[in-house]
Amino acid sequence: MIESLQRLFQDMMAAGEAPEQGEPTLALATAVLLCEVARADYHLDDAELARLREVLDQRFALDASALDALLAQAREEVDTAVDHHRFVRRVRDHCDYAERYELVRLMWSLALVDGHKDPLEEHRIRRLAELLHVRHGDFVRARLAEEEDARR
Template sequence: MLDTIQRFFQQTLAEPERSDDPAPTLERATAALLCEVMRADYHTDETQLAALRELLISHFQLPGAAVEELMEMARDEVENSVDHYQFVSLIKQHYDYAQRRELVRMMWVLANADANHNALEEHRIRRLAELLHVSHSDFIRTKLQVQGKAQ
């Protein structure tokens, strides 16, 4: 009995798109965190939307229509969520450290897409990196890499 319950929860977490639970998938959780960065400065422009689209296409190898749907779902989830816990916990559970660091790098790419450095975006990335348990040195390293100041 306990094994059956445990398998159910493992399957639900590993394959949330097959469950009836509205829990986010890894793709939606990743896109939602990226949307959080994009909206941190209360201004979303077309260059950031284009950057988000390109990041999702390259990261998940999804066709354009699927990415548009993913972006829309992620924006809706961010608007309706109370906090980042559901997204962060899913990512921490399924992404290893290198994947979480890559997500922080993607956040920097998105924040720098509009060529307008904003302290609110940096603060949001810093907070999300902490929640994802990405070290401060990797937070800084990815920032510098994206800005072209380090290798």
């Protein structure tokens, strides 16, 4: 367990030193895609940032400093990357369908945490779901499930 975490951090740091040379880690790819959704409306509020931290912590069990580093790197990638296909490809190639569906559902939970379904966030999630090869029916099911959860 500790060795796998060390490998994850080494991969993450290697990607941070020279992102053009290596493929992103799964943690970084996931964080970038989630940041992309959170910032689709050109505003990242405290509720979205808190939900983003919570999701990444639950998925990757990172300590606070590693989580901060991951988020900083993900935000930088969102700002500077020409496109996000290498991040999508990493998730698509290393996650099964159920995991990709769950990621789309997490994108919806992030988009709805501020109590508002922004059309820009919806569009971004739709495009990412298509790129992740998540069926449209599952995209809709994820949205409806998260809208129901948000009403509770």
